[in-house]
Amino acid sequence: MSEALLVRGGRVIDPSSGMDDQFDVLLRNGAVEAIAPSIEPAGARLIDARGCIVTPGFVDLHTHLREPGFEHKGTIASETRAALRGGFTTVCAMPNTEPPPDSATTVEALMERIAQDAAVRVLPIGCVTRGRSGRALAELGELAAAGCIALSDDGNPVADGRLMRNALHHAAALDLPLSEHCDDPALSAGGAMNEGRVSERLGLPGQPVAAEVAAIARNIALCEETGARLHIAHITTARGLSLVADAKARGMRVTCEVTPSHLFLTEDAVFGNGPASFYDTNAKVNPPLRTAADRAALLQGLNEGTIDAIATDHAPHAVQDKLCEFDQAAFGISCIETALSTVVSLALRGELDLVRAIAALTIGPVRAFSIDRRIPGAGTLAVGRAADVTLFDPAARWQVAPDTLVSKGKNTPLLGRELPGRVRAVIVRGELAYSEETVHA
Ligand SMILES: [Zn+2]
Numbered sequence: 001m002s003e004a005l006l007v008r009g010g011r012v013i014d015p016s017s018g019m020d021d022q023f024d025v026l027l028r029n030g031a032v033e034a035i036a037p038s039i040e041p042a043g044a045r046l047i048d049a050r051g052c053i054v055t056p057g058f059v060d061l062h063t064h065l066r067e068p069g070f071e072h073k074g075t076i077a078s079e080t081r082a083a084l085r086g087g088f089t090t091v092c093a094m095p096n097t098e099p100p101p102d103s104a105t106t107v108e109a110l111m112e113r114i115a116q117d118a119a120v121r122v123l124p125i126g127c128v129t130r131g132r133s134g135r136a137l138a139e140l141g142e143l144a145a146a147g148c149i150a151l152s153d154d155g156n157p158v159a160d161g162r163l164m165r166n167a168l169h170h171a172a173a174l175d176l177p178l179s180e181h182c183d184d185p186a187l188s189a190g191g192a193m194n195e196g197r198v199s200e201r202l203g204l205p206g207q208p209v210a211a212e213v214a215a216i217a218r219n220i221a222l223c224e225e226t227g228a229r230l231h232i233a234h235i236t237t238a239r240g241l242s243l244v245a246d247a248k249a250r251g252m253r254v255t256c257e258v259t260p261s262h263l264f265l266t267e268d269a270v271f272g273n274g275p276a277s278f279y280d281t282n283a284k285v286n287p288p289l290r291t292a293a294d295r296a297a298l299l300q301g302l303n304e305g306t307i308d309a310i311a312t313d314h315a316p317h318a319v320q321d322k323l324c325e326f327d328q329a330a331f332g333i334s335c336i337e338t339a340l341s342t343v344v345s346l347a348l349r350g351e352l353d354l355v356r357a358i359a360a361l362t363i364g365p366v367r368a369f370s371i372d373r374r375i376p377g378a379g380t381l382a383v384g385r386a387a388d389v390t391l392f393d394p395a396a397r398w399q400v401a402p403d404t405l406v407s408k409g410k411n412t413p414l415l416g417r418e419l420p421g422r423v424r425a426v427i428v429r430g431e432l433a434y435s436e437e438t439v440h441a
Contacts, residue, residue: 002431004028006041010049010391014056015359016380025054027387030430035381047432049391052424056379057089057120057388058361061179061257061369062154062233062311063336065091065122066408067113069098074316074408079336080119082314082407084434086336087361087423089388090121090378092369095132096155102127102138107146120428121375121388123149128158128167128178135160137167144174149369152179154233157215159185164219168228177229177255177369180219182240183287187211192327194288198267202279204326207288209237216240220247223254231368232256234313236287238297245306255368257311258298261333261413263352264342265289269413270326281322281329283413285315299346302360303353309365310343310357312336316409334409342414344394344421354394387430396422 007025012035014020024039025032063083066074074082083091093110101107101124114122126143130136132153140151151171157180158164164180171178188211193199195206216232220243223230235241235256247254267289272280283289301307315332322329335342343361346352366372366379377385397420402410425435 004044005047005432006039006044007047007049007054010052010054012054013355013358014381015355016363027430030387032381032383032385032387047425052391052393055358055390056362056381057390058087059365059371059379060088060091060312061309061365062313063091063093064315065093066316072318076113077117078408079316083336084119084426085406085423087340087390087392087426088120089428092123092125092149094154095125095127100127100132102130104142104146107143107148125150125152128153132156134158140170140174144176150177150179154181157181157183157185161218165222168222168226172226172228177231179231179233181233182212182215182219184211184214192284193270194267194290198270209239212237212287213239216243220254223252229253234259234287236262236290236294238294241297241301255308257309258307259313260310260339260342261285261335263298263346266292266295273416279326280413281326282411284329284331285333286331299351303356308368310360312339316407317411322411334407334411337405337407338400338412338414340392340423341419341421345419348420387427389427391425392421392423394421398422
């Protein structure tokens, strides 16, 4: 049995219940025991939350842990520790590993590693196609039975429409969401960034907006035919988002996520921070950073609730993967530790509603993947349910630098920036898993 914890004097925000006020939160035996204006400690260890915001632990629908197969970029141990530092208590692990989880055997092996090494809860996402090859379906029934929370070939789209329709039929029968990297690879092939003003100026090959929009349109049409739960991973375009809004208005089971990178940055980030640093490979990500108008539409979609979740697409890379020509550099941003700070920055600027953003980090993703079936109470502070809690100080600032990031991946275009919003403590399963000078015996 873990010791009781009393989180005292913070502003408690739980969008699932509409709670937003100063409360004490008592946690015992892995569950939330009580939330009230003032609770006597009665032997509980005190966590001073004055000046902090207290929320359900964040849930990430889209994390690349890299293990097995790419341990030089990240491991289950290193990247779940990074998740913890970012305030996340549950992450869904994307399957672009080697081997990829495309059968019961590979998922079981992955679960064993997770049980040994993970610092937060990890829910595996299984492959849609065997070996993520896009040619034949993986053993989807086996993947569901082995405990996969969703299906995806992320990194790759399922390019073949007939195969995708078949996959959605199976996913519907299994009641598993299918998270799709929406891209028409014939349109985006060879593109290193968004096609437009900046790519022309830099002389880089671009990925057109139509590559994402066409894929979203196709997948919504297939979702409508099959009744499956379609989740659009990392949406980036205003036009794509309007298709999702339309599908939702028609009552379809479509959900979507946005990354903190696409909310915070535009294609201009490829220019780099200083006048001499054109071609910042750390701003190379797939799908690419888009225009200011797209970014504004994504913020609006989040504020209005069309976007269900903020998901990181945390993609750690080794230094050499980015220390090369822009064309040759790997896609991806290491951002699970900066996600909260970018959200807080946007809230302070008045671009993002903070409570909506917290909903998109907690109950939003839980509903999208039905995570509460696996972790009762996930994404909430419901009494009697899972004691996963995050405390952060929205006013505290910190410097993003290689040595302030726990992730093996230091690949972020935010290096050198000072950002507001610092995670002070994280509680997983009722245990204080991370803390920064807030704990009193
Ligand atoms: Zn993707």
